[in-house]
Amino acid sequence: MKKVTMADVAKLANVSKSTVSQYLNKRYEYMSEETRKRIARAIEELGYQPNIIARSLKQKTTATIGVIVFNILHMLTIQVLHAIEEACQERGFHVIVSNSDDDPEKEKKYIDMLLAKQVDGLIVFTTGKNEDVYQRLVEERFPLVFVDRMVPGVEADAILLDNKRAAALAVEYLASHGYERIGAVAPPLASHVVPRMERIEGFRQALTEKGLPVIADYFVTAEISSIQRELAKLFASGRPPEALFAINDLTLMKILHFVKNNGIHVPDDLALISIDDVPFADIYTPTLTTIAQPTFAMGKKAAERLFMQIVRKQKHKPQIFRFPPTLIERKSVRQRGNNNDGRR
Amino acid sequence: MKKVTMADVAKLANVSKSTVSQYLNKRYEYMSEETRKRIARAIEELGYQPNIIARSLKQKTTATIGVIVFNILHMLTIQVLHAIEEACQERGFHVIVSNSDDDPEKEKKYIDMLLAKQVDGLIVFTTGKNEDVYQRLVEERFPLVFVDRMVPGVEADAILLDNKRAAALAVEYLASHGYERIGAVAPPLASHVVPRMERIEGFRQALTEKGLPVIADYFVTAEISSIQRELAKLFASGRPPEALFAINDLTLMKILHFVKNNGIHVPDDLALISIDDVPFADIYTPTLTTIAQPTFAMGKKAAERLFMQIVRKQKHKPQIFRFPPTLIERKSVRQRGNNNDGRR
DNA sequence: TAATTCTACTAAACCGGTTTATGAAAACGT
DNA sequence: ACGTTTTCATAAACCGGTTTAGTAGAATTA
Numbered sequence: 001m002k003k004v005t006m007a008d009v010a011k012l013a014n015v016s017k018s019t020v021s022q023y024l025n026k027r028y029e030y031m032s033e034e035t036r037k038r039i040a041r042a043i044e045e046l047g048y049q050p051n052i053i054a055r056s057l058k059q060k061t062t063a064t065i066g067v068i069v070f071n072i073l074h075m076l077t078i079q080v081l082h083a084i085e086e087a088c089q090e091r092g093f094h095v096i097v098s099n100s101d102d103d104p105e106k107e108k109k110y111i112d113m114l115l116a117k118q119v120d121g122l123i124v125f126t127t128g129k130n131e132d133v134y135q136r137l138v139e140e141r142f143p144l145v146f147v148d149r150m151v152p153g154v155e156a157d158a159i160l161l162d163n164k165r166a167a168a169l170a171v172e173y174l175a176s177h178g179y180e181r182i183g184a185v186a187p188p189l190a191s192h193v194v195p196r197m198e199r200i201e202g203f204r205q206a207l208t209e210k211g212l213p214v215i216a217d218y219f220v221t222a223e224i225s226s227i228q229r230e231l232a233k234l235f236a237s238g239r240p241p242e243a244l245f246a247i248n249d250l251t252l253m254k255i256l257h258f259v260k261n262n263g264i265h266v267p268d269d270l271a272l273i274s275i276d277d278v279p280f281a282d283i284y285t286p287t288l289t290t291i292a293q294p295t296f297a298m299g300k301k302a303a304e305r306l307f308m309q310i311v312r313k314q315k316h317k318p319q320i321f322r323f324p325p326t327l328i329e330r331k332s333v334r335q336r337g338n339n340n341d342g343r344r
Numbered sequence: 345m346k347k348v349t350m351a352d353v354a355k356l357a358n359v360s361k362s363t364v365s366q367y368l369n370k371r372y373e374y375m376s377e378e379t380r381k382r383i384a385r386a387i388e389e390l391g392y393q394p395n396i397i398a399r400s401l402k403q404k405t406t407a408t409i410g411v412i413v414f415n416i417l418h419m420l421t422i423q424v425l426h427a428i429e430e431a432c433q434e435r436g437f438h439v440i441v442s443n444s445d446d447d448p449e450k451e452k453k454y455i456d457m458l459l460a461k462q463v464d465g466l467i468v469f470t471t472g473k474n475e476d477v478y479q480r481l482v483e484e485r486f487p488l489v490f491v492d493r494m495v496p497g498v499e500a501d502a503i504l505l506d507n508k509r510a511a512a513l514a515v516e517y518l519a520s521h522g523y524e525r526i527g528a529v530a531p532p533l534a535s536h537v538v539p540r541m542e543r544i545e546g547f548r549q550a551l552t553e554k555g556l557p558v559i560a561d562y563f564v565t566a567e568i569s570s571i572q573r574e575l576a577k578l579f580a581s582g583r584p585p586e587a588l589f590a591i592n593d594l595t596l597m598k599i600l601h602f603v604k605n606n607g608i609h610v611p612d613d614l615a616l617i618s619i620d621d622v623p624f625a626d627i628y629t630p631t632l633t634t635i636a637q638p639t640f641a642m643g644k645k646a647a648e649r650l651f652m653q654i655v656r657k658q659k660h661k662p663q664i665f666r667f668p669p670t671l672i673e674r675k676s677v678r679q680r681g682n683n684n685d686g687r688r
Numbered sequence: 689t690a691a692t693t694c695t696a697c698t699a700a701a702c703c704g705g706t707t708t709a710t711g712a713a714a715a716c717g718t
Numbered sequence: 719a720c721g722t723t724t725t726c727a728t729a730a731a732c733c734g735g736t737t738t739a740g741t742a743g744a745a746t747t748a
Contacts, residue, residue, distance in 0.1 A: 005704055016728045021706055030726050052460045053406065054704035056397050058733045064440070064461075072426050082416050085443050094461065096408070096438045099429050116396045117408075117438065256627040280624040283600040349734055360698045365736060374696050398734035402703045693746065702737080709730090716723070 004046045013042035024050060056118065064094045065306060066114035069125040070102040070149075075249055076276060076295055077125060080147055083299025084123060091307060093120075104129035115142075121306045126151055128192030138318075143309035145302045149194050150320070157309070158320045159302045161275075161293050163195050166325035167202030168209075169291055170245045170273045173327055175210045178336030179271055182207065183218030183234070183241035185227060185251045199247050199275065215241075227254040228261075235262070243333065246274035252288075253278075272332040275325065287330035294323050348392045357386035368394060400462065408438045409650060410458035413469040414446040414493075419593055420620060420639055421469060424491055427643025428467060435651060437464075448473035459486075465650045470495055472536030482662070487653035489646045493538050494664070501653070502664045503646045505619075505637045507539050510669035511546030512553075513635055514589045514617045517671055519554045522680030523615055526551065527562030527578070527585035529571060529595045543591050543619065559585075571598040572605075579606070587677065590618035596632075597622075616676040619669065631674035638667050 006024075010017045015035060022031060023039045042048070056062045067084060069077045081097065088095050096114060100107040104127045111133055114122060121143030126134075134154040137144050150158040174182055184203050189196055200219070207214050218241050222230045231254075234240060246252035252274040259266055266272050266286055277292035301321060309316060350368075354361045359379060366375060367383045386392070400406045411428060413421045425441065432439050440458060444451040448471045455477055458466060465487030470478075478498040481488050494502040518526055528547050533540055544563070551558050562585050566574045575598075578584060590596035596618040603610055610616050610630055621636035645665060653660060 007704080017705080018707080018728055018730095019726085022727090025706085030724085032726065035726080049456070049460055051401075051462060051704055053397060053400050053462045054733090055706070056733095057395075057401050057704080057735085058706045060733075062397065072429065073422060078417060078422055081441075082443070085416065085441065089442075092457075094440045094442070094457070097425075097429065097441050098438070099426070099433070112393070113436075113438070116393055118395060118397045253623070253627065256624075260627055260629070278624070279597070280600075280622075280628070283597065283604050283628075284624070285604070285629050351734080361735080362698055362700095362737080363696085366697090369736085374694085376696065379696075395734055398703090399736070400703095401705085401734080402736045404703075689748100691746100691748075693744100695744075696742095698739100698741080700738090700740100703733105703735090705733090707730100707732080709728100711728080712726090714723100714725070717721085718719100 004048045006048070006050070008046055009039065009042045009048050012046060013038040015039065060118070061120055062118050063092055064096060064117070064119050065121045065123060066096045066098065066110070066117075066119040067123045067125075068098045068100050068107060068110050068114075070100050070107075070127055071125075072097070072099040075278070076148060076293060079295035080125075080299035080302065083296045084303045087300050087303030087307075100127060102127050108133055111137075120310050121145070123147055123302050123306055125149060128152075128190070128194065141309075141313055141315070143306050143313075145306045145309075147298065147302045152192065152194065155318045157305045157318050159298050159305070160320060160322055161195065161298075162322035162324055163198035164202030164205065165322075166275050166291050166293075167199045167245070168206040169325055169327050170275070171203060171206035171210060171212070173289070173329075174243045174245070174271060174273060174333060175212060177271070177333055179243040179333075180212050181215065181218070181239065181241050182212060182243045182245060183215070183220060184245045184247065185220045185231070185255055186247035187221065187224055187251065189221050196247065203245060224250055224254060227251060228258050231255065231258045232262075235264070241270070242336075243271035243273070246272065249274065249276035249278050252276070256284075267332050267334045271334070277328060281328070282330060286332050288332045289330045290328050291325045292328055293325060298323050348390045350392070350394070352390055353383065353386045353392050356390060357382040359383060404462070405464055406462050407436055408440060408461070408463050409465045409467060409487075410440045410442065410454070410461075410463040411467045411469075412442045412444050412451060412454050412458070414444050414451075414471050415469075416441070416443040419622065420492060420637065423639035424469075424643035424646065427640045428647045431644050431647030431651075444471060446471050452477055455481075464654050465489075467491055467646050467650055469493060472496075472534070472538065485653075485657055485659070487650050487657075489650045489653075491642065491646050496536065496538065499662045501649045501662050503642050503649070504664060504666055505539065505642075506666040506668055507542035508546030508549065509666075510619050510635050510637075511543045511589070512550040513669055513671050514619070515547060515550035515554060515556070517633070517673075518587045518589070518615060518617060518677060519556060521615070521677055523587040523677075524556050525559065525562070525583070525585050526556060526587045526589060527559070527564060528589045528591065529564045529575070529599055530591035531565065531568055531595065533565050540591060547589060568594055568598060571595060572602045575599065575602045576606075579608070585614070586680075587615035587617070590616065593618065593620035593622050596620070600628075611676050611678045615678070621672060625672070626674060630676050632676045633674045634672050635669045636672055637669060642667050 006017050006020050010020045020039055071077055085095050098110040107127050108130050123145045125148050126146055128149055128151055131151050131153055134151050138156050144156045146156055146158040186196055186200055204214055220230045246255055264270050273289050275291045277290045281288040281290050350361050350364050354364045364383055415421055429439050442454040451471050452474050467489045469492050470490055472493055472495055475495050475497055478495050482500050488500045490502040530540055530544055564574045590599055608614050617633050619635045621634045625632040625634050
């Protein structure tokens with residue numbers, strides 16, 4: 001198959017391997033026009049393609065980064081990945097994508113494999129575990145950036161949404177539209193899943209700040225698959241919430257399923273607001289008021305920070321970047337009569 | 345950082361590099377229990393991790409495949425990618441993902457870069473161009489599998505939807521529900537974009553087979569961004585179609601936008617059926633009747649075929665696999681009065 | 689006892705580049 | 719004319735593994 005090596009080129013051009021290597025690396029300084037041409041011709045003639053693996057071995061750099069995600073099907077993942085890929089293209093880097101399936105064991109395995117493959121850095125949508133592994137990486141100054149989530153206690157760059165702000169946006173918007181009895185829906189809370197905690201905590205905080213009731217029953221946290229069941233219980237009971245805050249796109253989908261199956265009208269019976277701007281938000285009926293994450297900017301930043309770490313390997317103080325959420329006003333929340341601090 | 349090499353292990357264990365290598369490759373045949381233990385201890389003690397790059401150089405195999413996609417944000421891409429990634433995980437392979445953005449130039453560049461990086465094979469969601477490049481790969485017996493699209497004239501494995509069947513399913517379903525004046529919506533046709541051509545051709549064929557009128561005006565093919573405008577024209581004219589067949593998810597979205605903006609009621613004013621099962625199909629109102637592609641099976645098959653080519657590098661006759669579409673009946677098409685070959 | 693076969697392990701070549709130290713020839717300075 | 723730079727190019731070491739050929743010494747066979 002492809003067997004042409006630098007030695008072949010050298011022989012044909014009647015120069016040494018070293019000279020060919022210089023040529024390829026554009027170190028023309030002390031190279032005669034004549035030699036340069038001969039090498040170019042030889043390369044052309046043989047259809048020579050350098051073997052990057054060999055180069056990597058010597059240079060100890062692969063121009064490849066690893067990205068480990070906990071859910072490759074999640075829309076946020078894909079969009080951020082897209083931005084990362086684009087940034088890497090510009091720099092001539094390649095991206096190896098691995099899916100941990102939110103399993104810390106797998107995550108650890110991939111970290112090890114990617115390191116063995118000598119990737120130049122790692123961007124991780126982490127499970128939130130494997131603290132020891134990440135701690136070691138940080139100590140060794142291995143380039144590392146967390147996205148979306150992070151590992152508490154590990155001092156590494158992290159690109160996150162300003163989750164509290166996002167929750168506050170939701171609450172403030174609902175409050176200003178006259179809603180008081182507001183519920184939240186989320187997957188099970190776990191201390192190592194940072195955004196979940198922050199969003200729920202931010203939600204609770206915003207409620208109290210706005211002087212709205214914090215009703216325990218209105219916090220629906222359940223496995224995605226049983227959210228519908230839990231909602232059914234909630235709505236079967238006495239007074240259901242007037243509005244629901246969906247912590248992410250997956251829970252929003254479940255809520256939409258629920259309201260559709262139960263003939264609940266949005267926004268008349270129930271107002272809806274969610275984090276993550278789903279692609280169908282403005283063709284749904286009603287169109288969906290959402291809080292969007294700047295996914296592209298987040299991916300770009302993640303890549304940038306990683307490159308920064310890769311080029312200057314000295315110390316650098318890890319930073320946590322909080323990206324601002326944006327409320328996209330549509331029609332799943334509407335003005336209610338009984339309030340006096342909102343508009344119209 | 346990580347500098348422990350095999351030589352270090354060898355020295356500490358008081359054996360030769362060769363022996364350590366044997367040990368790592370589990371060639372224990374002629375190795376004393378004693379030696380084995382010493383090596384194990386040394387590895388443990390030094391925290392040694394082998395450098396896969398070095399191994400790759402000698403073995404000429406990287407356990408890495410390249411996947412080039414023309415649109416990383418497309419749902420089909422992601423789902424197939426997911427399956428590919430999973431299959432690779434099982435085999436200990438890594439996946440480098442590149443996004444060509446449907447630009448043949450970029451595609452070519454990535455092929456070259458991935459080859460330089462010595463990937464063991466390539467799965468390509470191709471732009472349909474670069475025939476010469478692919479032809480060379482095939483001649484060199486380089487492992488290659490096309491997915492979704494293919495390059496006409498290049499004899500390589502291809503994993504495709506049975507596009508004609510999919511179009512026929514749509515037409516037959518609409519016909520059996522009493523629809524006669526059926527339109528199709530697609531991005532611009534181009535001979536190198538195989539699925540588009542096949543779906544439209546299959547649609548036309550199915551119409552004639554069912555004895556339904558083939559109306560030129562009802563074929564809306566336009567850049568995604570101008571589909572809404574074209575639809576507006578079509579519906580402003582005399583007799584609009586009773587049903588629309590969307591060739592993929594992107595066109596479906598545009599149609600949904602259009603009907604929403606223009607107060608057209610689905611399915612009463614207009615029936616809708618589309619290829620690609622969008623995630624919101626069963627929470628939309630009405631729920632959407634779609635024709636799903638077996639994306640996971642397709643990805644799995646693509647990986648399998650590639651592995652097949654990777655392990656036995658001899659000749660193998662390239663095959664085109666046509667995967668069967670599945671009609672998922674929901675509510676965007678309903679029974680009409682005036683027909684007599686349908687059910688109900 | 690000598691020849692042969694196993695066992696346990698190693699030296700050295702190799703993969704295909706990059707890099708460093710070095711050297712010959714040409715150009716320059718005085 | 720002779721020493722000094724400068725120009726152009728190369729040999730050889732190196733990266734960190736794998737693999738091949740080979741070799742002591744023990745065990746087996748004749």
